[in-house]
Amino acid sequence: MGLFSRKPQIVEAQYAPQVMGENMPSLYNAIFARVSRHDAMSVPSVARARNLICGTVxxxxxxxxKT
Known part of the structure; x- marks a missing residue:
């Protein structure tokens, strides 16, 4: 009747994720613009984070x- 003669379904997949390091630019090589303290504190989220940290400390x- 062919109960055991049926071909098993073979699933083909990668064993590891694809390595794409050579084609993508690294974040460590990016050039970031300098930001002064005044410019950073003018951003509301940065000022709020700084105030939260200072308040906690x-x-x-x-x-x-005495030692």
Whole structure:
């Protein structure tokens, strides 16, 4: 009847992801423009992040230890 004579379905796939490093530019080689502190603080999200970090650090109690 051909129960075991049927051809199995063979799935072909890659074993590893394709390496595309040579054709794509690296982010480390990109030239980034310099940003001054004044320009950075004029961006609302940067100013808010800075204020959150400064507020958190300022709320930590300072303790003096004699050694």
């Amino acid at each position: 300022a709320s930590i109690p300072l303790e003096y230890y």
